[in-house]
Amino acid sequence: MIAFDNVAYSYGGGELLSEISLRLTPGSFHFLTGPSGSGKSTFLKLCYAELLPTAGSVTIFDREVRSLGRDEVARMRRRVGVVHQDCQFLDHLPLAANVTLPLAVTGRETNAQDLADLMAWVGLGQLADALPPALSGGERQRAAVARAIITSPDVLLADEPTGNLDWEMSLRLLKLLVELNRMGTTILVATHDLNLIRNAKQQVAARVLRISNRRIQLAGADL
Numbered sequence: 001m002i003a004f005d006n007v008a009y010s011y012g013g014g015e016l017l018s019e020i021s022l023r024l025t026p027g028s029f030h031f032l033t034g035p036s037g038s039g040k041s042t043f044l045k046l047c048y049a050e051l052l053p054t055a056g057s058v059t060i061f062d063r064e065v066r067s068l069g070r071d072e073v074a075r076m077r078r079r080v081g082v083v084h085q086d087c088q089f090l091d092h093l094p095l096a097a098n099v100t101l102p103l104a105v106t107g108r109e110t111n112a113q114d115l116a117d118l119m120a121w122v123g124l125g126q127l128a129d130a131l132p133p134a135l136s137g138g139e140r141q142r143a144a145v146a147r148a149i150i151t152s153p154d155v156l157l158a159d160e161p162t163g164n165l166d167w168e169m170s171l172r173l174l175k176l177l178v179e180l181n182r183m184g185t186t187i188l189v190a191t192h193d194l195n196l197i198r199n200a201k202q203q204v205a206a207r208v209l210r211i212s213n214r215r216i217q218l219a220g221a222d223l
């Protein structure tokens with residue numbers, strides 16, 4: 001689904017990531033962990049061609065990213081949902097309009113029942129008309145998940161989705177990700193939170209990728 005072959009990435013100085021070769025297979029659940037500044041967000045950006053590798057190749061849905069034209073990148077991105085670390089919303093638009101924005105900007109209709117089901121599923125059924133500044137951190141994160149999956153993506157990439165959440169809310173968000181994965185979505189979650197990873201491993205066959213010294217390794221059972 002997403003394959004890295006001997007990938008390196010540099011923002012201009014020395015290499016931040018080197019010799020990365022791995023595959024995210026359909027239906028898999030991966031965590032990506034590593035120290036702050038080690039390149040987790042950068043790796044996620046390589047996974048949806050927000051950044052292009054400075055060496056090696058990244059293949060997304062069987063297409064090498066450098067071979068994609070602008071329209072093809074846009075089409076590819078419709079199949080990849082992203083929950084960004086800062087999860088920004090348009091503050092003047094109600095939550096429901098924010099969540100359906102990925103459909104609206106690509107000229108697609110929103111089915112009202114599907115939207116109601118999705119909002120209920122993320123536990124925001126009562127907040128469809130609320131404005132984003134009125135939401136708690138946990139509500140924002142769940143809204144960001146709803147917005148990322150409204151297009152039914154094949155892959156969901158989440159960057160520190162539980163970063164500012166308490167433990168109970170983190171578990172609630174994790175449960176949504178596990179359920180999505182059970183429904184077939186391939187999931188990659190960047191996180192510092194080893195307790196979250198331990199908890200997830202009791203629910204799903206998650207694999208853990210760890211960035212260390214610019215390389216990404218599959219972490220062992222020491223988590």
Ligand SMILES: Nc1ncnc2c1ncn2[C@@H]1O[C@H](COP(=O)(O)OP(=O)(O)OP(=O)(O)O)[C@@H](O)[C@H]1O
Nearest residue numbers: 011016034035036037038039040041042043085160
């Ligand atoms: N656009 C950019 N230009 C130059 N350097 C950048 C840019 N974006 C990130 N960096 C640098 O690359 C390194 C990795 O950043 P990245 O955000 O990928 O790390 P991270 O592991 O996600 O960090 P954190 O856990 O703190 O979010 C950092 O040193 C950062 O300052």
